[in-house]
Amino acid sequence: MTSEIIDIVTGSLNLSAPWYVKRVEFSPDKGVVDIYVEVRQDADIPCPRCAGATSRYGYEPNERTWRHSDCFFYKPFVNCRRSKVFCPKCGVVQIEASFARKSTRFTLPFEAYAMLILADMPRAKAAKVLRCNEKKLASISTAYYTHDGNKNVSDLIAPEDSIAAHYGYTPFGAVAFQRGLAATANSWRFSSEFVEADTATVYYNYRHYEPVIGRWLSRDSLEERDGPFLLTFLANNAIGKFDELGQRAKV
Ligand SMILES: [Zn+2]
Numbered sequence: 435m436t437s438e439i440i441d442i443v444t445g446s447l448n449l450s451a452p453w454y455v456k457r458v459e460f461s462p463d464k465g466v467v468d469i470y471v472e473v474r475q476d477a478d479i480p481c482p483r484c485a486g487a488t489s490r491y492g493y494e495p496n497e498r499t500w501r502h503s504d505c506f507f508y509k510p511f512v513n514c515r516r517s518k519v520f521c522p523k524c525g526v527v528q529i530e531a532s533f534a535r536k537s538t539r540f541t542l543p544f545e546a547y548a549m550l551i552l553a554d555m556p557r558a559k560a561a562k563v564l565r566c567n568e569k570k571l572a573s574i575s576t577a578y579y580t581h582d583g584n585k586n587v588s589d590l591i592a593p594e595d596s597i598a599a600h601y602g603y604t605p606f607g608a609v610a611f612q613r614g615l616a617a618t619a620n621s622w623r624f625s626s627e628f629v630e631a632d633t634a635t636v637y638y639n640y641r642h643y644e645p646v647i648g649r650w651l652s653r654d655s656l657e658e659r660d661g662p663f664l665l666t667f668l669a670n671n672a673i674g675k676f677d678e679l680g681q682r683a684k685v
Pocket residue numbers: 481482483484485486521522523524525
């Protein structure tokens with residue numbers, strides 16, 4: 435029974451060697467599950483900065499705690515004292531936890547779930563659903579947009595400098611690849627415009643655009659003033675032109 439619970443918890447954290455779950459403690463009176471994670475003593479850990487060989491150098495002084503996504507109706511917390519290593523080139527280096535982004539107090543699965551919830555409801559309500567402090571939730575929902583020269587959102591940068599989302603596009607705006615915890619939950623992508631989640635069309639205030647076929651879905655409200663082709667996107671020059679409202683191609 436206990437080993438099955440450890441397997442479930444290990445899977446929920448996506449843990450792999452040298453990280454492992456040492457034990458799980460239930461506290462029904464407090465409504466919490468404490469998960470204790472450690473790094474195997476005999477494991478060789480490469481230097482996080484230069485990937486060179488290291489020797490172990492003890493642990494950080496205090497145990498840290500991360501909120502994890504709910505297990506068995508209880509609020510779970512991961513507890514861990516992360517290892518330090520000594521690298522001949524870099525000196526003493528702290529190993530970051532494999533299950534969390536640097537400097538956050540939430541696990542990656544919790545953050546991924548929270549972002550999906552936050553995409554559909556205000557932060558105060560999301561905090562109630564997630565049973566989590568609203569101010570702490572702000573650290574997940576805050577990110578800074580960067581865009582390329584064609585005003586397409588390229589990255590979302592989280593406050594502690596990690597990449598929350600990264601996108602690449604085809605010339606006509608279909609998402610060629612994406613990665614990052616916030617990549618699906620974030621709705622502002624190609625041309626810094628809003629993507630409708632259900633149809634994957636891009637909303638330009640006056641018209642919806644279909645990036646896979648590279649066409650508007652309705653006629654230009656300016657009629658022929660922007661040219662004779664009423665469904666053509668950016669006069670078929672998506673690299674050299676842009677559109678603000680879905681009405682007119684601009685250079
Ligand atoms: Zn090093």
